[in-house]
Amino acid sequence: MHETDMTKALIFTVKDWLAEQSGHPAVKTVHLTVGEFTCVEPAGLQFAFAAQTQGTFLEGVKLVIDETPLVAFCHACQQEYRPDIGMQYACPICQAPMDDIRSGRELKISRVEFSRAEAQAIPQN
């Protein structure tokens, strides 16, 4: 159940970020980028997020998960390819090992949408 741990990390990260902001912003949406080649199941994250944010400052906040595909680069063929997860990872043309992963290992909070009262949003000089 590492989705629970990941969600805990997510909540703490957003909390730390909020503490640095002025004007009490209200978080509306959290955007995650989750690679296809990670041990994280997006549906599990959605479930854990809904459960673990109940009664917290993130209750009701929308979680948007952008999945990125596994893309590898073959240096011998000088081109990208999409490994077939569970079946084939080596380059389909020259069989070179999947050494260079270009996408699919992401596990990050990419951005946060938030709102705050207009008066407080004016930067102070």
Added chain:
Amino acid sequence: MHQTFDAALEMNLLHANQHGANENRDRFNQWGITCLNLMSSPGSGKTQLLEKTLQALQNELRIAVIEGDMTTQLDADRLRRLGVPVVAINTGRACHLDSKMVAGGLHQFSHEQQPESFDLVFVENVGNLVCPAEFEVGEHAKVALLSITEGEDKPLKYPIMFREADCLLITKMDLAPHLDVDVETIVSNVRQLNSKAAIIPVSAKSGEGLTKWLAWIKQAVANRTQIA
């Protein structure tokens, strides 16, 4: 009136765990200890291989074990019988060790022992082929075990573990004659994902491959600063 804003965070979800792992590794380095993280599915033979390894190396290296087990002390007790200091971490329902749990283990270790007098710490992770691969604990190298009874396809099905490993031990080789498993296929499946790992077929029972495995450990200890 409310305005909507957008802030780019680009913050890794494993940032906190990674930070803790780096702190653990710093402590190991200060103590002059090499840490190896052993990972595999349940029943692949981690504990038995550790028993043999500890017996073989006890005159050359001072070794301790951090033992992750979901609820019991069974594995820890087996290793304590060899006179090796064991810190047992019951992970409860968590399916992997994380850097915070290992930091707790190191705290206990540093109170019970003199860490500076040790050369090597094995972290025996919770038996699981999925989660431990994503959670670094402060190790200098990752060792994955795959017993030949698990089948040739496991590296393809659980790719992250086998991609992350610095050393892969194919265990229970003494059973090979009784099985329709092709070790070459296991090796080529691992090689699709990982061109660099040392791959060593071993048997704790017959002793096959143990010399190579022990040599790999000694090299890891010698290279600690390089492989960190």
